[in-house]
Amino acid sequence: MGVSEMLLVVAVAMHDGKGRVLLQQRPPGKPMAGLWEFPGGKIEANESPEAALARELHEELGITLSVKDLVPLAFASEPLAGRHLLLLLYGLREWEGEPVAHHATELRWVTPVEMRAMPMPPADVPLVEALVGMG
Numbered sequence: 001m002g003v004s005e006m007l008l009v010v011a012v013a014m015h016d017g018k019g020r021v022l023l024q025q026r027p028p029g030k031p032m033a034g035l036w037e038f039p040g041g042k043i044e045a046n047e048s049p050e051a052a053l054a055r056e057l058h059e060e061l062g063i064t065l066s067v068k069d070l071v072p073l074a075f076a077s078e079p080l081a082g083r084h085l086l087l088l089l090y091g092l093r094e095w096e097g098e099p100v101a102h103h104a105t106e107l108r109w110v111t112p113v114e115m116r117a118m119p120m121p122p123a124d125v126p127l128v129e130a131l132v133g134m135g
Contacts, residue, residue, distance in 0.1 A: 005083040010053040011040030011124075013073060013131060015093045019111055021131065023118065024060070024104035036108070036118045038089060038127065039099075049088050060104065063097040074130035078123040089127045 014022040023036045041056035043049055050067035057063050071091040078085045101107045110118065112131040120128065 007080060007083045007085045008043040008049070009040060009085060009087045010043060010049045010056065010090065011038035011087060011127070012053055012057060012070070012090050012092050013038055013127075014095070014099070015091060016109055017093070018109075020109040021112060021115070022099060023108050023110055023115065024101060025106045025108070027103065027105045032121050034105075034119065036115075036120050037124050039104075050090075053090060057095070060102055061097075061099040061107075062102060063095045063099055065092060065095040069094045074127050076123040076126050080123070085123050087123045087127070089130070 016022070022039065024039050026033050026035050026037060028034070039057060039060050040053055041060070043052040044055075047055070048067075050070050053070060054065055054067055057065060069092055072088070073091045074089045076085070076087040076089070078087070099107055112128060115128045116132070
């Protein structure tokens, strides 16, 4: 079966050095409001995944990073409202600035195991399992 549109999205598992990863809660009024997700967003035309992630994290969290510090971790492929979502997850251990929720309802540092109990978009669930497996 063909796909009418491919939606390319990048996200990050920011590690705090204490075994925790940063999640953000989707705000009211957005699709999947209230669910927890990895920070990130859509890749724009003529933008590399790494550049898109650096831009999105600056917009959403107010942090700055070097794209060389992004490490590919996992991906998810999921049908989504007549389109197909391809979500690329990167790992990040170094950045500048303190993350602030500019677009999210809340930010929370959690362990990969704690993520299993949090309501998340369907595409994020296999990424959590990949993180737990990397333990």
